[in-house]
Amino acid sequence: MLHKHAKSLESVVSAYTHDVERHTPIHPEYATAVLDELASDDAVFTVDTGMSNVRAARYVTPNGRRRVIGSFLHGTMANALPHAIGAQFAHPGRQVISMSGDGGLGMLMGELLTVKLHDLPVKTIVFNNSSLGMVKLEMLVEGLPEHETDHEPVDYAAIARGAGVEAMRIEHPGDVVDGLKRALAHDGPFLVDLVTDPNALSIPPHISAAQVRGFAFAAGRTVLDGGVGRMPDLARADLRNIPRP
Numbered sequence: 001m002l003h004k005h006a007k008s009l010e011s012v013v014s015a016y017t018h019d020v021e022r023h024t025p026i027h028p029e030y031a032t033a034v035l036d037e038l039a040s041d042d043a044v045f046t047v048d049t050g051m052s053n054v055r056a057a058r059y060v061t062p063n064g065r066r067r068v069i070g071s072f073l074h075g076t077m078a079n080a081l082p083h084a085i086g087a088q089f090a091h092p093g094r095q096v097i098s099m100s101g102d103g104g105l106g107m108l109m110g111e112l113l114t115v116k117l118h119d120l121p122v123k124t125i126v127f128n129n130s131s132l133g134m135v136k137l138e139m140l141v142e143g144l145p146e147h148e149t150d151h152e153p154v155d156y157a158a159i160a161r162g163a164g165v166e167a168m169r170i171e172h173p174g175d176v177v178d179g180l181k182r183a184l185a186h187d188g189p190f191l192v193d194l195v196t197d198p199n200a201l202s203i204p205p206h207i208s209a210a211q212v213r214g215f216a217f218a219a220g221r222t223v224l225d226g227g228v229g230r231m232p233d234l235a236r237a238d239l240r241n242i243p244r245p
Helices: 002-014 028-038 051-059 080-090 102-107 111-117 133-141 156-162 173-185 209-224 230-241
Strands: 044-047 067-070 096-101 123-128 166-170 190-195
Touching: 028 051, 028 096, 028 123, 028 173, 044 051, 044 080, 051 067, 051 096, 051 123, 067 080, 080 096, 080 102, 080 111, 096 102, 102 123, 123 156, 123 173, 156 166, 156 190, 166 173, 173 190
Parallel strands: 044 067, 044 096, 096 123, 123 190, 166 190
Antiparallel strands: none
16 A cells, blocks of 8 residues: 555656756746755755645655644745744754745745844745746636736845845756755855746646636636637646646
8 A cells, every 4th residue: 555655646746847857937846856855854844825835745755854834724925934034043053945935925025134134044945936826726726717816027036135145046947956956055045036837836636526617617718808828828837737647
């Protein structure tokens, strides 16, 4: 049963990262898998509410020494960086990684000043898709076309550097490994601005008929409202994520 469970889990998870190392925009699942490989065995991951929760659950390898901290029951947005600050104060010698969504970081961006003020070696990894991805997905499965979930692109690396925090912006998948290595090895605070695919909406492990109906209804409304060009992009980004036997 353990073997069967491991095989099923690996086939589902690998569906998100297979053959995407060269695809632009960067697939967030690929970047998270690389982060998991490079992070310390006792790293503390703090995750923003939303897609960061999903990616941490699927790609951060539990080994009995790592910790994953998030707002799992309350669902508060923007929690990752404040949690990381607290974790770093509590464990000054431990690697602390904030998996921040761009929406979450945007809501409490001032905490970058706290990181710099106390020179905390927190590594802030921003999954920057210019969108509130989880909210968009929730709307689609309820039959609602996306509305006010996207925003103009923001260069969070430039903002971090303006606050005195070392930072880099990664737009090409070929730069992900070296960029994350540089960030994790840096002796001090570091922010990585990962420009990721806004259409990469994580597919749940079990898809209900109601969700399929809702998504189809939302797609139809999107097309009728003049957004026919958006649906092929969304389909191309996410059909690859449906596990196949």
